Amino acid sequence: xxxxxxxxxxxxxxxxxxxxxxxxLFTADFGLFSLTTGMVGSLLIAAITYEVFIARHQANLRxxxxxxxxxxxxxxxxxxxxxxxxxxxxxxxxxxxASPRIVHFRTRLRSDLARMIxxxxxxxxxxxxxxxxxxxxxxxxxxxxxxxxxxxxxxSVKGRIERHIGKIWL
Amino acid sequence: xxxxxxxxxxxxAFASAMVFGIGxxxxxFRFPDPYSRMQAGSLCGTTAVFSIFLGTLILAPSAAMAAxxxxxxFFFLLSAxxxxxxxxxxxxxxxxxxxxxxxxxxxxxxxxRQGGEAE
Numbered sequence: 001x002x003x004x005x006x007x008x009x010x011x012x013x014x015x016x017x018x019x020x021x022x023x024x025l026f027t028a029d030f031g032l033f034s035l036t037t038g039m040v041g042s043l044l045i046a047a048i049t050y051e052v053f054i055a056r057h058q059a060n061l062r063x064x065x066x067x068x069x070x071x072x073x074x075x076x077x078x079x080x081x082x083x084x085x086x087x088x089x090x091x092x093x094x095x096x097x098a099s100p101r102i103v104h105f106r107t108r109l110r111s112d113l114a115r116m117i118x119x120x121x122x123x124x125x126x127x128x129x130x131x132x133x134x135x136x137x138x139x140x141x142x143x144x145x146x147x148x149x150x151x152x153x154x155x156s157v158k159g160r161i162e163r164h165i166g167k168i169w170l
Numbered sequence: 171x172x173x174x175x176x177x178x179x180x181x182x183a184f185a186s187a188m189v190f191g192i193g194x195x196x197x198x199f200r201f202p203d204p205y206s207r208m209q210a211g212s213l214c215g216t217t218a219v220f221s222i223f224l225g226t227l228i229l230a231p232s233a234a235m236a237a238x239x240x241x242x243x244f245f246f247l248l249s250a251x252x253x254x255x256x257x258x259x260x261x262x263x264x265x266x267x268x269x270x271x272x273x274x275x276x277x278x279x280x281x282x283r284q285g286g287e288a289e
Binding site: 022025026028078079082083085086089090092093096098100101102119120121123124127129130131132139141143 | 189190193194196197200201203205206208209210212213214216217220234237238241247248251252254255258259261262263268
């Protein structure tokens, strides 16, 4: 019972801090009135939504608190991938040369947040779009398909991104 | 000098946004099956909007404004693929087939337009 209670408080505090940082970034105001209003609003909203923001079963801080250095590095990686994949897509649009297929593979990531980010990143990377995400099983439409073997597909579609994300979240 | 530099960089970002946007639109009409159309539309659309944000970030007048644009970019990077994922997921759950390999389809369409024998 005690553990449950502590976990509730931790989730509540993290939700409040996240909301307050967002408020502060949008207002960029050090005035007392602004800070008080933001704090009160964050507390109220956190009290209502902390169950949704961090689910009860995500019982590890590393499941949702990112490693700041790797997160910053990953942002640059994903922007590079975004432009690279768009160029490939432009070339495919012009030449009409592609081999689209629907492929399946599994992921090793454990937290909900990391899996969601992985699915979103797959949509960014060259010619892939996530169709379905069921626990650890991903269904992906791959535009430049050259194999349908699940392990080979997993390595070439998400191998690099998964290693990056595995360092940020568990 | 600095301002001119920033304006040129922003212009490059806006121009690339235009190229990607047009490319995505062409792909949307050119590809035969729904999944490929979704690929072209969503990916190039995301890159186009992202390039516009990058241009505005370069032109931002103050640090506070730049922080807000960064925040908007962050939320956009989260929401844009989620949107296309929802559409793709419902297409997949509705049982839409993935169609034949692309090259043959486009060639067949071209044959049909030239009045030749289609299959």
